[in-house]
Amino acid sequence: MQDIKPLLVFAAVLEHGSMNAAAAALGMTPSAVSQHITRLESLHGVKLLNRSTRHLAPTDAGRALAVHCGRLRRTLADTQTALDNLKTEAAGEVHLAITSGIADTQMFQTALKRLQREYPNIRPVLHVGDRLLDLQQGGIDIAIRGGEHSLDNPDLIARHLVAWPWQICAAPDYLAQHPPITRPEQLHGHRWLHFLPVRITLRHGTESYLLDIADSMPCNQLATVRSLTAGGVGLSLQLEGEVRQYVRQGRLAVVLPEWSLPVVNLYAVTSYRVQSAKTEAALRVLQEAFAAASSETTE
Template identity: 80%
Template sequence: MHDIKPLLVFAAVLEQGSMNAAAAALGMTPSAVSQHITRLESLHGVKLLRRSTRRLAPTDAGRALLAHCHRLRHTLADMKTALNNLKTEAAGEVHLAATSGMVGTPMFQTALKRLQREYPDIRPVLHIGDRLIDMQQGGIDIAIRGGEHALDDADLIARHLVSWRWQIFAAPDYLARHPPIERPEQLHRHSWLHFVPVRATLRCAAESYLLDIADSMPCSQLSAVCALTVGGIGLSMQLGGEVRQYVQQGSLEVVLPQWLAPVVNIYAVTSYRVQSAKTEAVLKILQQVSAADDRSVAESGKTTDQAV
């Protein structure tokens, strides 16, 4: 940038016709303008201006340089316009990362439908995966994250969306084939599925129980845990908000609903506080849809995924 300013000052001097006029137009002192011209001439070893009592005129070298200065100024103006458009026009690609479990939720799908309807010029690019990724290296604009490691990077900016509780689920078919589960101690007798090992403190009134399942079938995707649980393979601990529709459809039942597991906060995470218009539009829809989701659950009187 230090090499660019003298070039812009030089162009202003020729356009204004004098050092004083250029200084007034640029908000500088005449002395500072003169120093920029002297620096340019010293740097390139050529005389750029012929000074007369009435007006400054360019030398041959000055005329050649002036043409380049004009192109530079137009390029800078175009760059400024392009950057401003990125901030003011809600159009283009937005890279959105989410877990495989989140993708199947009505909340996430409603947000995508609203985005298609309200901002047809925004093209979401979905990055679906259940492991934390480096947002900047991965080119991610927004990541929907939850859990204890969601905000490990101090540079991330988090906007809270919802709070969902871990709960234990099983298919009605699975429960029908086994004795009733009335106490958390009985959970160890069952088949389990997991994405992360099942270890959580369950609380019921004044009681607490550390559930630590040693024998469980690992799955590399959250959506696979859900699908296999619905299929009656075993029990699993999942976020209530991610499987609420399966409970409503009767495909899953909450096991020991009176025993409460921890709550997980879900965030829309970005790498920068100031966003382009297209990213802000997606963030706004995510926040509005998640707030509506919270209200809907509260009004229905159901506690499947509430942080109660």
């Protein structure tokens, strides 16, 4: 069998962008990395990299080979993980990327408490933010993401958790200070807050209405939009599962509940590879917690 190390070194050079960075990641010297690349080029009679003092870029042949070298690295990593799973219990850090809206939900908190109770050797590490993180570069094991774009990257696996419809929400005190809202057209006369611009279609029977709010207060955090809405600042779009407790407690009210809004699918997203025992355990707990909460709303 031919030595695969030059192929792995070539993949590392492209991943890290330079010989020095690849050498540091692999625990080698830059000279050794360069020798592996030269050997690979000489052995197959093809130039793989264009080098200069300040820039390194793959040739067309290098880009074609990079796809297979990257796959080889992932396969070896998966093999090692599979071997580790045969002898290792679910233990260690699991990095979870969640939005600020998800962090406050009862189902996520239930999953987190259950994970700590059933797997005391697993240490959850939370990365809370409302922008998408790169799972492969950011060291994230599981990301909870919403929307169809969760499925766009072919290098990721998206496991469905739950489907939540959008709702228009406001504080009861805010609504009490204004005339009753009985038609979508009346929504334009109110103050709005948003994380993403409000442009959404409402449906009621055969009737539909495109709600496009131009004058709305932007906010870069989902949880803050919800808190300000509950504080009576204005109306906002909220996912049903994220405001369920707020509605039950009377802190928020659903506006035009007879009108239906689009549904957002939530997924637990992982890299397309064999998962460690600890990640598999966390995935199972998350899926079961969200499924249990979903069945409660349908009963």
